[in-house]
Every structure is written in structure tokens, then in C-alpha cells.
Amino acid sequence: MTRDVPESAVRAVAEAAARTEQLLASLPGPTARVPEQRDRAAASKNAVRTARHALLRDHAEAVYDRLTEGRALRLRLPDLVAAAAETFPGLVPTDEQMKAEQARPQRAKEGLEIDQGILLGGLLRAPRAGTHLMESMLQPTERALRLLPEFRRTGVVELSSVHLERRGSAAHLTMCRDDCLNAEDNQQVEDMETAVDLALLDPRTHVGVLRGGVMTHPRYQGRRVFSAGINLKSLHAGKISLVDFLLRRELGYIHKLVRGVMVDHEVSWQSPTIEKPWVAAVDTFAIGGGAQLLMVFDRVLAAADSYVSLPAAQEGIVPGAGNFRLGRLTGGRRSRQVVLWGRQIRAAEPDARLLLDEVVEPSELDAAVEVALERLDSPAVLTNRRMLNLAEEPPDAFRAYMAEFALQQSLRLYSEDVIGKVGRFARAGRAR
Incomplete structure (x- = not known):
């Protein structure tokens, strides 16, 4: 049944999962449980998760080879998780279980995404499986x-949250969630990956700008805003997904900004991916996920009245691959000030130059963008950015980080x- 995976280990997981499901079905929902019931549920979940981890x-x-037919299939994250649920009963929640879970607010969920985090973290940690999975996520x-x-x-x-337009040889991606200050949710991740793919695949596009x-929004009406980070209202409502948002975002469109899109093309023998240089232009602020984005761009411009922050400790979650990249850019001490202490970096202060290449008056940002696009539209730039990214962010190091991120972020949620x-x-938002 499970070629090269011991039947005894598969059976142990399935039996432990069945016991946990039976117990949870006999208990009230998570928010209605008394302490003794919460303890019993936690102990049972821990037992099955120990078996899954082992x-x-x-x-x-071997698990990954079974799911992908010996790595012949290129499965994206949702398809991989679905295949695991069907092929290895009890290894991850079923589609039916996840649909019921996703209908609940975050506080009322059982935390079934933790089991998806165990699976994907384990697969990413395995060198052959993890490399193949990352390459699969670079497919258009x-x-x-x-x-x-x-x-x-x-x-x-x-698109519903992103406007994409080619002007000359440049693709202009504009985040247009004007009601929520470009706070990201599942839909925006979907739209961003689509837009990045299109810009990379379009032969008339040589460079992109975000x-x-x-x-x-009443507080910023008529002003441009880069990004307010993760949409905390959506997270509270249970609408931020580990697979479709937090992992897809890092392994999908952000990784494509770094590595390009992997597709057969005329000179695939030179490089398996199609890559392009990228410019980011920051108006007002880049908070959380917005700040994470800046770390992968080839040139970052900012208005003099803007700021950057990464308030991960305040929100309680892991700031994507920000912890992986920020120290390289700013040094370990500053990265701890930003991530652990919530320090904001104003565009006008000296430390901002560690994250921003050029700071101009707001009225001059349009012109600065055009200069940057023209300078980066060069074959030599393309080759050198590839070599810089290879040196600064080796794929195996990124894979190891993402393996741990998959588990730790699922626990944080x-x-x-x-x-x-x-x-x-x-509640504060409703009060306002």
C-alpha cells in the first residue's frame, strides 16, 4: 500500500489519529471546553502529532516519492496536502475536516493546520523532496x-486586489486593496502570484515595479500606501490559511521575485527559470509583510515621509522569511530591535539606508521609479542579480528555514x- 514506507509506522499514525478524532467528537467545541477537557484534547493531539513527526x-x-510518483508530478502545496490525506490516512486532516475547520473563527478551531505544518515542514527538511517541492512552487x-x-x-x-500594466518594457504592479491599506489575505496572495507570473512570462517585459x-481608507484617503502587512481582521475570522497564504506567499510569489518562474523556454539550458529585476516604491509605510517584501527587491525607493516596521513580536506570529533575510541586510542587533522590540525605521534616518536604496521627496518618487527601471533594464543586471541571489540566499539555506517556518508558524497561529x-x-476596529 505504501511503497518504501513501513506499514507499521503508517498504521500507528492512522490509529492515533482515529483515537484523537473520536475523543474530539465526544467533547464540546474548543471554546466551550472546561480545563480538564482541554487537557485531554491537548494530550491526544500531542500523541498523534508525535507519531506524525516520527x-x-x-x-x-519515501512519503514524498509516493505522493509525487517518484517526483514525476509537480504538486503545489494544496494538491500535495490533499494527496497526503488520501494516501496516508491520518497523516493530515481530510478535505472535509479542513472545510469544517475553515468555517470557524480562529479561536474556535481545533488547530488542524498544525498537522499540515508537520507534514510540509518534514518534506521541506528532506533534501530531495524539499528541493523538488520548492521547484514545483516556482512553476507558473x-x-x-x-x-x-x-x-x-x-x-x-x-485582478481584484492587484492592477498589472505594461508601460514600455516595465510591468507596473499596483496593490489596490484601498479599503484595508493593502493588508494581505488569501486573495491578495493569489492575485500577487498571478501578476508576478504574468510579468515574468511576458517577453515584452524586462523589469517590474511594485x-x-x-x-x-478614512485615515489615508487620497494617499498612496505600500502595505499594512497581514490582514489581522481576516486572521481573527479564521480566513488566513497556513497553506494558501503563509506558505504559498513565501514559496510562491516572493520566491519567484528572487528566483524567477520555472518553465520550459528557449534557453532553459542556461537557466531553468525566467528572471527579471524588480523595483519597489514605498509610499507612507511598509509594515509587516510589506517590509518583508522590500528585502527581495533589487532596488528599493521610498518617500522621505514613509517608514518601515516589522512588528512580529507585537502580532505574535513569525514574519515570514523576514528573520532569514533581515539580519543579512541590517545586522543582527538591528534585526532584533525591529523584530523583537518593534522598532520603526523612518526613511529619513541613517539606518534606513540598510533597507532603502534611495529616499526622495514624495513628489519626486515617480521620477525616481522611472530612472530605476531604465537602469535595471539590462542583460548584465539580470545575470549579476542571479549570482548575487545565489550567494546571498543559497537555496538549501532557504529550504531549511522554510522547513522550520512551516511548523513554527502553524503553532503560532x-x-x-x-x-x-x-x-x-x-474589537478595536469595530469600535472605531
């Missing part, structure tokens, strides 16, 4: 491939402090 620690390569999405003929013909694609659009913080944020 299976993946010892047999991750089906949605982008469907939209590519239209974009090549018209140079414009309007900027925030003009806001209708269901920690009491995070649930309490996002609940207070949501």
Missing part, C-alpha cells in the same frame, strides 16, 4: 497561464497570545 523524520523522502500558476494571452495582447490585467495604490491579540484588534 514518520516524517524517518521517511519523508494555471490562472496566470490562462491570462497570459490577454496580457501579451493588451498589456493590462485587472507600488501601493491610492487609498479610500493557534497560540493563546496570538488569538487574544487579533481578537483585541478586531
